[in-house]
Amino acid sequence: MKKLGLLISVLAMLLLALSACTTVPQASTPAPGGEAATSGEAAASGEAAASGETAAAGGKLAEIKAAGKIVVGTSADYAPYESIDENGNFVGFDMDLIRAVGEKLGVEVEIVDMPFDSLIAAVQQGKIDAVIAAMQATAERDQQVDFTIPYRMTKDAFVAAGDSTLVIEQPEDAAGYRIGAQTGTVQEGWIQKNLVETGLTPADQVFSYERADQAALDVASGRIDLLLMDAEPSIALAEETGLKILLITELTAEGGKSIAIPDGATDLKAELDRIIQELIDDGTVLKIQEANGLP
């Protein structure tokens, strides 16, 4: 009987905890402000504690402007997008970009380092105002948060052996050659859809690999002619394994990297979309990209 009582209390507590979790999004109240934010402790600002739901009422942008700063989360372990230099400064493409955005927005930018997995939850709970972490706006993430327009399109690379004489000027030029890609990637999907289903390449000429470096070895040994993969890691990989990159293109890629903001913060999204478009148009993004050695 005693055991049963304990079991029942445990279950009751679990139920309570669970119901608390599920009711939180509805029952949100803006927490009082006044939290001293020190960069070392990566404190969330008081204003940031207000939830996404209050932002939906049209206050998120005004809130950020009133606070005079935007708190942006990132996961600083993904150079050249975001990392920390030996003096403890946040550096990289995303960091330069978000500072440029902050300048246009007329507010200070406070960057907070978190594990990548915690970022979406943190922006949902209002712990941070936005996320910039080379993050792609996937359908699953889009259900949790909102995304700005992409500030950088994903690019793919066609890689061939160092002594290859192939010429690839557009993705369709790969038709008919033995081609490899990583299993389950966007690139593999593109090959299936655009080369195999259209009849340009026979299905038995397409090879799929667990990892990109395994595919690279097969390219080097001549077992396949081409490898289609993410452009950024391809540069280091090609250098390491003596391969050459024939083409870097956006045409095979889907979507790009966006800034994540709280769900329903339409005013903030409109403003950030405008600023990002401006930065792309005036060449700032290109400049930042070159400064950080990105293709």
Place this chain on the structure above:
Amino acid sequence: MEFFQDLVTTLNFILQGLWVTIGVTVVALTIGLLFGVVTAMLRVYGNAFLKQIATVYSVIVRAVPVIVIIFILYFVIARFVNLSPFWAGSLALGFASGAYQTEIFRGAFQSVPPGQMVAARAIGMSQMQAIQSIILPQAARLALPGWGNEATLVLKDSTLVFVVGVPEILRRAQQVSARTLEPFVAYAAALLLYLALTLLTTQILQWLERRYRLQM
């Protein structure tokens, strides 16, 4: 030689996380001590209802990974109370450690011969007075070795608070590793710091144990 130069540079960078780690550990241990002593008292001397509550706390919290508790406390509870990541992480770690410390102190309370409580009550002390002046001092001495073990565990569990963005030693090592692509140097520096901290903690506790040992 280059390895040692890298190690020194890395140590310098990671050292900024040292105070965070120490801060988190001290706060968590203190909170855990309060929780532990009180719930252990309830588990041993409380009435049926209080005993049940204390047992449920100890059983559930010890059954859940600490990282889950930190995450939930930060993202769910901190919505209503505006806690900084440092405090949320430290409190959550303390809340979790409290459950383990409950068991340490429960064992210690139960190791004090029951006759002492009976004797204390017989000379007119209330139960609270008896616990305070007869049982607790003896239990504290018995709990010390086990508690020292828990202290080093909490020190190492402090690596978990990074899940809410507190940049302690291990996260700083990860940042170095991501930048330099030399994980060995980065983690070797972290290892040295943790080793130093753990040895220091153990020394302090040994001194305490000697200081409060029964003199025969």
